[in-house]
Amino acid sequence: MQTWPFWLAGIAIGGFVPLFALLSGKALGVSSGYAEACSLGKPAGNERWKLWFALGLPLGGLAGALATGGFDVAASSSAIAEQFHVHGTAQYLLLAVGGALVGYGARMAGGCTSGHSIVGIALGAKSSVVATIGFMIGGFAATWLLIALAGGVA
Amino acid sequence: MKPLVFVVSGAVFGFLLSMGRATDAAAIVGMFRLSDLHLFGVIGVAIATAAVGIALLRRANVRAADGSTIKLEPKPYHSAVLVGGIVFGLGWGLSAACPGTALAQLGEGKLYALATIAGILGGTWARTRLAQRAGAVSAAKS
Numbered sequence: 138m139q140t141w142p143f144w145l146a147g148i149a150i151g152g153f154v155p156l157f158a159l160l161s162g163k164a165l166g167v168s169s170g171y172a173e174a175c176s177l178g179k180p181a182g183n184e185r186w187k188l189w190f191a192l193g194l195p196l197g198g199l200a201g202a203l204a205t206g207g208f209d210v211a212a213s214s215s216a217i218a219e220q221f222h223v224h225g226t227a228q229y230l231l232l233a234v235g236g237a238l239v240g241y242g243a244r245m246a247g248g249c250t251s252g253h254s255i256v257g258i259a260l261g262a263k264s265s266v267v268a269t270i271g272f273m274i275g276g277f278a279a280t281w282l283l284i285a286l287a288g289g290v291a
Numbered sequence: 292m293k294p295l296v297f298v299v300s301g302a303v304f305g306f307l308l309s310m311g312r313a314t315d316a317a318a319i320v321g322m323f324r325l326s327d328l329h330l331f332g333v334i335g336v337a338i339a340t341a342a343v344g345i346a347l348l349r350r351a352n353v354r355a356a357d358g359s360t361i362k363l364e365p366k367p368y369h370s371a372v373l374v375g376g377i378v379f380g381l382g383w384g385l386s387a388a389c390p391g392t393a394l395a396q397l398g399e400g401k402l403y404a405l406a407t408i409a410g411i412l413g414g415t416w417a418r419t420r421l422a423q424r425a426g427a428v429s430a431a432k433s
Contacts, residue, residue: 143329146311147336153307154337155344157300161292162355164363165304167391171415189294193301194391198398200302201309210400216317217387218403229406235386236393236410237417238378243390244418245375247366250389251304253376254334259341262365264372271376272383279384280323290324 138204154256164260166252167191168243221287235279246271292357305395314395316387323384386410 141149157165163186170191173184202208218228243249246268248257254272257265284290311333312318321327345363355361383389386407388396393411396404 143332151337151340154341162359189297190301193298194305194394195398196302197305198395202399232406233410236407237414238382240411240414242379264368268376272380275380276384
């Protein structure tokens with residue numbers, strides 16, 4: 138099976154939001170699942186489901202990769218490493234620093250690309266529109282910084 | 292509702308992210324480079340579809356499968372939303388992953404996603420810790 142065209146993936150991802158709400162009564166989100174993982178030492182509150190949801194994501198990724206034939210544990214390098222010539226330890230450092238900013242920023246903004254950009258904007262939330270504008274500003278800035286550091290567009 | 296229901300829901304969501312190439316670092320770089328607009332299309336169609344679905348849910352005025360009231364509330368707006376968003380975006384660009392896609396990438400066998408996930412956990416922990424301290428300080432003052 139091939140990966141899906143943008144419209145099919147968009148309908149599926151967007152359609153999953155009300156279906157999940159109908160099933161569970163909840164608005165889906167991912168970044169708060171990491172926050173739950175960070176508070177595992179404490180007694181489980183009402184938010185523990187977010188951790189279970191997050192833990193399901195790798196299983197879905199596995200299913201997707203098996204369906205498209207893209208499963209390959211030997212792929213040790215992200216496209217970001219190849220495009221910007223960052224290899225070995227430097228790549229892992231870049232991914233970890235990027236990840237740290239993602240985690241820190243998501244907790245500051247109160248959500249990520251799922252909870253803010255898809256669910257929140259669909260709900261018409263001002264906070265989600267502003268957060269997503271921030272996501273885009275940061276994303277463009279970081280990518281073009283990497284392009285500049287790598288010496289231009291490859 | 293049982294944990295398994297949420298694990299399966301997360302798996303479905305991860306599968307959809309994978310099929311939509313949201314887990315493909317090249318697609319994310321391409322989006323910010325404006326050389327591959329695929330993910331802008333995915334996000335745009337997803338928002339529109341979710342909005343229509345939510346409107347239908349509201350009109351139907353139904354309860355969730357477990358009998359609970361469906362809670363779909365806008366997230367609160369505050370002064371840290373824009374700055375937090377920009378910080379998140381910088382990380383999105385540097386790692387070519389977001390919280391959901393990093394986990395789905397790991398499932399796809401991309402072991403380098405472990406570095407991204409470790410970073411996200413660290414950043415989440417740091418911000419939560421800082422916010423708790425600030426909260427403790429302001430509580431002590433008042």
